[in-house]
Amino acid sequence: MWLSSDIENHRQYEDFNATALYCSKCKQAMPVRDRLLLILPDGELYEYICQRCGSSVGTKKTTKSRSELSI
Ligand SMILES: [Zn+2]
Numbered sequence: 001m002w003l004s005s006d007i008e009n010h011r012q013y014e015d016f017n018a019t020a021l022y023c024s025k026c027k028q029a030m031p032v033r034d035r036l037l038l039i040l041p042d043g044e045l046y047e048y049i050c051q052r053c054g055s056s057v058g059t060k061k062t063t064k065s066r067s068e069l070s071i
Contacts, residue, residue, distance in 0.1 A: 021057045023050040032057055 023030040031051045038045040043063035050057050 021048055021050075023053065023055065023057045025053045025055050026050060030057070034060065 019031055020029045021032050022028070023032075030053075032048040033051055034046040035049055036044060037047040037059065040061070043061055046060045046062065047056050048058040048060065049055070
């Protein structure tokens with residue numbers, strides 16, 4: 001027997017590019033904006049900020065193309 005709520009939660013975690021992430025302060029999925037946190041040698045680190053309470057709800061790392069680095 002499938003629990004539909006479990007499936008929905010799983011999908012949210014898989015799609016990390018979603019514009020809404022779970023905020024532990026708001027105790028629900030909230031719209032987020034991303035902010036550049038760090039510039040790394042191989043990419044950039046972004047932080048997701050809850051639009052309601054302004055707390056960090058996660059980070060995302062974007063990497064430059066690996067073929068470019070291997071040269
Ligand atoms: Zn929040």
